[in-house]
Amino acid sequence: MESKRVAQGVPLEEYQLTRADHRRQQEAVATADWVQRQVAKAPRWSDEKFKAIQELLGSPPHPSEFARWRVRLYCGHVREVRRLRGQERPDGGVTDHERCGECGLDPSVIVAFEPLAGDG
Numbered sequence: 001m002e003s004k005r006v007a008q009g010v011p012l013e014e015y016q017l018t019r020a021d022h023r024r025q026q027e028a029v030a031t032a033d034w035v036q037r038q039v040a041k042a043p044r045w046s047d048e049k050f051k052a053i054q055e056l057l058g059s060p061p062h063p064s065e066f067a068r069w070r071v072r073l074y075c076g077h078v079r080e081v082r083r084l085r086g087q088e089r090p091d092g093g094v095t096d097h098e099r100c101g102e103c104g105l106d107p108s109v110i111v112a113f114e115p116l117a118g119d120g
C-alpha cells in the first residue's frame with residue numbers, strides 16, 4: 001500500500017519543546033496514572049479469559065507490516081520505533097507516546113519525527 005509519510009519538527013536533535021508538547025505530556029502522564037489505578041482495582045484475569053481475549057485480538061502483525069520511524073521524545077531522547085505501514089505519522093491515537101529506553105520516562109510523548117528510508 002502506498003502511503004505518504006510525513007516528518008515533523010526536523011532536525012530532531014534541534015527541536016524545541018512547545019507549550020502544546022508540555023500539555024500533551026501532562027495528559028499522557030495523567031492518563032497512564034488513571035489506567036494504572038483501574039488495572040490495580042480490576043480482578044485478575046483467569047487463564048481462560050486471557051486466552052479468549054488473545055484469540056479475539058488475533059495474531060500479531062508480521063514484521064513486514066511495519067515501517068520504521070525516528071522519533072524524538074518529550075525527554076529529549078531520539079529513538080527508533082515501528083508503526084504499521086500505511087500510517088502517515090507515527091503519533092496517531094494511542095501510539096503518541098513511548099517508554100524511553102534511555103532515561104526510563106514512561107510515558108514520554110512523541111514531539112517530533114521523521115520516516116526512516118528504506119521502508120514504507
Ligand SMILES: [Zn+2]
Pocket residue numbers: 073075076077100101102103104105108
Ligand atoms: Zn529519555
